[in-house]
Amino acid sequence: xxxxxxxxxxxxxxxxxxxxxxxxxxxxxxxxxxxxxxxxxxxxxxxxxxxxxxxxx
Amino acid sequence: xxxxxxxxxxxxxxxxxxxxxxxxxxxxxxxxxxxxxxxxxxxxxxxxxxxxxxxxxxxxxxxxxxxxxxxxxxxxxxxxxxxxxxxxxxxxxxxxxxxxxxxxxxxxxxxxxxxxxxxxxxxxxxxxxxxxxxxxxxxxxxxxxxxxxxxxxxxxxxxxxxxxxxxxxxxxxxxxxxxxxxxxxxxxxxxxxxxxxxxxxxxxxxxxxxxxxxxxxxxxxxxxxxxxxxxxxxxxxxxxxxxxxxx
Numbered sequence: 001x002x003x004x005x006x007x008x009x010x011x012x013x014x015x016x017x018x019x020x021x022x023x024x025x026x027x028x029x030x031x032x033x034x035x036x037x038x039x040x041x042x043x044x045x046x047x048x049x050x051x052x053x054x055x056x057x
Numbered sequence: 058x059x060x061x062x063x064x065x066x067x068x069x070x071x072x073x074x075x076x077x078x079x080x081x082x083x084x085x086x087x088x089x090x091x092x093x094x095x096x097x098x099x100x101x102x103x104x105x106x107x108x109x110x111x112x113x114x115x116x117x118x119x120x121x122x123x124x125x126x127x128x129x130x131x132x133x134x135x136x137x138x139x140x141x142x143x144x145x146x147x148x149x150x151x152x153x154x155x156x157x158x159x160x161x162x163x164x165x166x167x168x169x170x171x172x173x174x175x176x177x178x179x180x181x182x183x184x185x186x187x188x189x190x191x192x193x194x195x196x197x198x199x200x201x202x203x204x205x206x207x208x209x210x211x212x213x214x215x216x217x218x219x220x221x222x223x224x225x226x227x228x229x230x231x232x233x234x235x236x237x238x239x240x241x242x243x244x245x246x247x248x249x250x251x252x253x254x255x256x257x258x259x260x261x262x263x264x265x266x267x268x269x270x271x272x273x274x275x276x277x278x279x280x281x282x283x284x285x286x287x288x289x290x291x292x293x294x295x296x297x298x299x300x301x302x303x304x
Contacts, residue, residue, distance in 0.1 A: 002265040005243050012250075012257050022251035025260075029247050036240050043236070045229040 001035045004028060236271050 008028040015021045218228040226233045243263050249256040266274065 001240050005240070005263070006265060008247070009261055009263070013261055018254035021254060021257055025247040025250035029244055032240065032244055032247075036237050036244070039237055039240075040234050043230060043232040043234050044227045 001032055001039070004031050004035070232268075233272075235275070236268050239266050239271050 005028070008024060011024055012021050015024060221228040221231075224233075225235070243260065246256060246260040246263060250260065
């Protein structure tokens, strides 16, 4: 997550077009969100990243 | 054509206009229809009825504002009115409110149990627990090898687990999802960029933090304790070198 966000931040700093920045931001969200979910699963001791599994415990 | 017929006699009577929709009945019929109480249906919205008719407003005027206790005060025991279960506690309103409104963040365990009382909350609002700062021991846990936190002396396991769960700390790993708030903040800023391009500057000011750095920078009470929380190996991949600006 840190690496992705750092790289995205660097790319956003170089991009000048708002459209490009927007698409890059959307891509980054799709990359980072699953990782956040997996990190939540790890923190909660789950072996699966399925959020439903975590919430049912 | 001009021959007078037998019905011509009725033509001598005055012409009688029939009563239609917006016309009143003849006075002789009104008494019969209205009987002895012509306005017995009572006052309407724009017509307040008093005996003395002194304080009555005009036809198109609002009725006088009279002090009247709300029915909820006198009928507070009505079982179909609002009760405690109708009050749904919401999360704290702060910078990460949008990020915390993820679907799993507001999910409840039962239909009649608020999210506040749910044992496991992966909502991004968990706060590290500090039951007793002088005797607090570091949270020891690893992501690859889940381990129980070391029990505090004299503290029952069940009580300890209950307290950890109440503080949104997983009792098995000893970790708190509050750390993920930091990344949810970045996601929130990214989500703003397509609609508000100027928010790029806000995202560029975002800095990655390690697990320990996050709690050190937070208002966690135990951050000043002599032994800081153990950093899980998985989250040590955000070293101080990555604490450089994101750009």
